[in-house]
Amino acid sequence: MSNKERVVQAAGELFGKKDPSAVDRWVSPDYRQHSSLAPDGPEALRGLVSSLTDGFRYDGARVIADGDLVALHGTYHGFGPQPLVAFDLFRVDADGRLAEHWDALTPLVTDTASGRTQTDGPAEPGDLDRTEANRALVLDFAEKVLKGADYSVLTDYISTETYHQHNPEAADGLAGFGAAAASWAEQGKNLVYTTIHRVVAEGDLVLLQSEGEFGVPVAYWDLFRIADGKIVEHWDVIAPVPAELPHTNGLF
Structure with missing residues (x-):
């Protein structure tokens, strides 16, 4: 098994x-x-x-x-x-x-900006022979864009033709992400990634568990689907870090 x-x-x-x-x-x-x-x-x-x-x-x-x-x-x-x-x-x-x-x-949010749910889309990992290449792509994206905040290279990693978004506040496409990021910034919630803790990759699906700030300290969980060397789909959970936990192991 x-x-x-x-x-x-x-x-x-x-x-x-x-x-x-x-x-x-x-x-x-x-x-x-x-x-x-x-x-x-x-x-x-x-x-x-x-x-x-x-x-x-x-x-x-x-x-x-x-x-x-x-x-x-x-x-x-x-x-x-x-x-x-x-x-x-x-x-x-x-x-x-x-x-x-x-x-x-x-x-769960029922009325999303993209019309997609937070969990719909392809379910089974594909392109299993591309696991390590896709892992490397997402880790490079995480270092340069998520942690480094260098948005000038965004199109090196995210498709300009197909980018399906499942974050409930962001519409599809790079323009949808940009509009959501601008709205968040107006609310004092900038996307700040400080540490990438874990990566789980299988085929065309790559999940990152990260730590950072989004107005408050948060855990970022980002799932990306990759096709032809570009990110084409994104699901996420952004969860505030609790002040206290019922154990001493930490959230990460």
Whole structure:
């Protein structure tokens, strides 16, 4: 069984079937938690699963696997009064158990600038032979544009013909991104990236977990789809960094 299959099955039993005993089958005794939703360790995860209501459900959109890291992108219903779009990232240990978890969640928006949802679009990774080239492209983009804020090279990385946007406040295309960025800046929310913590790449899909500021300290989770050497689609979650966490592991 691949790490992707392990994580999908474990998540299905934990959050689909809401089965606390799945912790015994799938979770390492040394499970390390970075989420703001639960304390550290497997027993805390068991408690979280046990607390899920009958109406709770998870709608998965896509899964990306890269070595011992597996990322899920989807929507939770029942964690609060409104649905939450989320990225979950799991590290799988050598025994095939979930050993570490990070996440970021943001409210579901039904009326978006592009007309696209926060999770629709291609679900399965393609161009699997291009994984490393696409990883390198996105990491270079992250260093020069996201961290370096050199927007003069934007078209070296993002397609000028097709750029599908899933951020709810940005319309499609580079013009849509520019208009959204200008609006955010007027609100005192400049896109500032300081650290790229992790990258998960599979084929034409590359996910970045980053840290920075967006008016306040935030976690940036950006998922890019690449075609013919250019970024053609973008999904994201921008989540404020909590002042306190229920563990000492940090958010990243």
